[in-house]
Amino acid sequence: MSLSKKYILWFAQEHVEFRQAEFNSLMKLFNIQHIDYINDNKPFWVIEFPDDAVALQYASRSIALRAILKLWSHGKNYETFHKNLNHFIEQNQAHLSSLFTKETSFKITVETYNKHLSQKEKIERIESLDYLPLKGCVDLQLPNVEWWYAEFWGLDPTNVPDKPEDIFFGQWLANGQRHLIKEISLKNRKFIGNTSMDAQLSLLMANQALVKPGDLVFDPFVGTGSLLVSAAKFGGYVLGADIDFMMLHARARPSRITQRVRDKDESVRANLEQYNCSDRYLDVVIADFSNTLWRNDLKFDSIITDPPYGIREATEKIETKHNKTEIKNSANLHYPSTSRYALHHLYQDLLMFASMHLKLGGRLVFWLPFCSLFRNDYTDDIIPQHVSLTLISNSEQILMGRTSRRLLTYEKHVESNHFVYDKVILHPTLTLDFRERYFESDDVSRSEKRMHRAKQREKGRLEALKRGKVITDGRSFKCTMNRQRFKEIEENN
Numbered sequence: 001m002s003l004s005k006k007y008i009l010w011f012a013q014e015h016v017e018f019r020q021a022e023f024n025s026l027m028k029l030f031n032i033q034h035i036d037y038i039n040d041n042k043p044f045w046v047i048e049f050p051d052d053a054v055a056l057q058y059a060s061r062s063i064a065l066r067a068i069l070k071l072w073s074h075g076k077n078y079e080t081f082h083k084n085l086n087h088f089i090e091q092n093q094a095h096l097s098s099l100f101t102k103e104t105s106f107k108i109t110v111e112t113y114n115k116h117l118s119q120k121e122k123i124e125r126i127e128s129l130d131y132l133p134l135k136g137c138v139d140l141q142l143p144n145v146e147w148w149y150a151e152f153w154g155l156d157p158t159n160v161p162d163k164p165e166d167i168f169f170g171q172w173l174a175n176g177q178r179h180l181i182k183e184i185s186l187k188n189r190k191f192i193g194n195t196s197m198d199a200q201l202s203l204l205m206a207n208q209a210l211v212k213p214g215d216l217v218f219d220p221f222v223g224t225g226s227l228l229v230s231a232a233k234f235g236g237y238v239l240g241a242d243i244d245f246m247m248l249h250a251r252a253r254p255s256r257i258t259q260r261v262r263d264k265d266e267s268v269r270a271n272l273e274q275y276n277c278s279d280r281y282l283d284v285v286i287a288d289f290s291n292t293l294w295r296n297d298l299k300f301d302s303i304i305t306d307p308p309y310g311i312r313e314a315t316e317k318i319e320t321k322h323n324k325t326e327i328k329n330s331a332n333l334h335y336p337s338t339s340r341y342a343l344h345h346l347y348q349d350l351l352m353f354a355s356m357h358l359k360l361g362g363r364l365v366f367w368l369p370f371c372s373l374f375r376n377d378y379t380d381d382i383i384p385q386h387v388s389l390t391l392i393s394n395s396e397q398i399l400m401g402r403t404s405r406r407l408l409t410y411e412k413h414v415e416s417n418h419f420v421y422d423k424v425i426l427h428p429t430l431t432l433d434f435r436e437r438y439f440e441s442d443d444v445s446r447s448e449k450r451m452h453r454a455k456q457r458e459k460g461r462l463e464a465l466k467r468g469k470v471i472t473d474g475r476s477f478k479c480t481m482n483r484q485r486f487k488e489i490e491e492n493n
């Protein structure tokens with residue numbers, strides 16, 4: 001009988017909304033066949049892959065994944081768990097014998113979710129596995145085999161069950177790529193700006209874009225190049241453009257509180273060098289996206305970008321007050337001025353650009369902002385559409401205060417060689433500028449705003465607790481106090 005091809009995917013409980021989309025993208029990237037049994041918000045999925053090599057491919061790119069294990073046993077209670085594990089060992093004796101020799105050192109890691117176990121309790125769990133025919137020595141540093149014993153105690157920290165809901169045992173196969181989050185963290189990056197994209201999200205975006213070694217990747221709103229860094233980390237050749245000369249030449253004011261002037265050598269190139277990716281850096285150019293400078297036949301494997309929302313950085317484009325014949329006259333110097341680049345025009349241009357400049361099957365990945373305060377302006381039909389692009393995924397990230405943003409991934413399925421504006425469908429809400437939508441809520445009273453913020457804080461607190469975070473500052477106390485105060489105001493009104 002062959003070994004089971006079932007695996008446990010143990011995820012980090014962060015950016016849970018992006019997990020499924022990343023998983024689907026990686027399945028497509030590596031053309032992996034799979035059967036999954038669980039795909040909810042729990043930190044683990046049980047999944048069936050053809051073999052270990054395929055499982056390792058997935059782990060070699062996943063940012064959401066903490067570790068992947070070969071499943072040996074799963075039970076909903078201790079009794080079934082131990083019964084299943086015993087049965088597995090009996091059934092697979094021949095295959096497993098090499099793991100249980102005198103020469104094979106081992107380690108058993110005890111993992112729990114939503115429950116803290118003392119060292120004594122952990123040892124008890126390990127001792128409950130005394131029927132494993134282990135003969136080798138324990139090696140906590142570099143074992144030949146590592147097993148994970150994992151217990152899942154529900155998602156709600158305010159209502160921890162008496163017994164674990166799931167118990168697993170599996171052979172550790174590989175970790176995911178979460179070490180990259182630290183490796184390219186903004187904290188230590190040479191060149192950053194106010195809107196530099198967080199390392200984890202930029203890596204997730206590169207996965208959504210299916211970046212693979214040798215791909216040509218473009219960011220038309222490149223800023224400090226965070227999205228180029230993650231794409232280059234996965235082997236893409238990267239190219240960027242931005243309208244802001246001062247930003248691209250690192251002459252804008254430094255964003256770090258500790259820095260008074262920018263270093264001379266700050267640049268997007270320096271960022272790529274910092275992460276040993278300079279061989280994949282093509283260039284960045286000063287260019288206004290509304291006046292595309294690229295040849296029509298230039299094709300990218302993916303376009304990954306974070307367009308301006310007009311809140312922290314301006315949405316602008318170059319305009320001219322002269323007619324074009326005047327500009328061409330060298331005696332008549334032309335100083336371009338900028339005007340506001342309406343967001344719906346920007347999205348229209350972006351979809352048009354992608355439909356023309358992506359290779360067939362290529363992906364466009366970008367963020368779309370929404371107001372989530374008093375008027376939730378999101379509905380499914382608000383997502384921009386283009387006849388040549390299929391929407392692959394739409395994942396929300398709740399931001400602080402009054403906004404959220406959605407990471408949209410599109411795939412090009414039809415060749416398109418002309419800019420035809422009626423191929424883009426934009427919902428009327430998007431034609432209202434995000435800045436206006438954002439500030440529209442300013443006509444509500446201050447107490448309403450405070451009340452809303454208190455509710456948001458409470459929601460955030462509950463979500464943090466759900467993720468297993470222990471809130472140690474005075475915030476929870478303040479939340480309780482505010483809840484009481486606002487309840488009183490509401491009652492008095």
Ligand SMILES: C[S@@+](CC[C@H](N)C(=O)[O-])C[C@H]1O[C@@H](n2cnc3c(N)ncnc32)[C@H](O)[C@@H]1O
Nearest residue numbers: 196197221223224226242243244288289308316
């Ligand atoms: C949200 S920021 C991008 C940040 C970038 N992802 C990073 O990690 O630094 C948006 C960028 O778009 C640029 N931008 C605004 N209008 C533009 C236009 N018309 N054409 C090209 N770039 C533009 C801004 O200068 C800004 O750097």
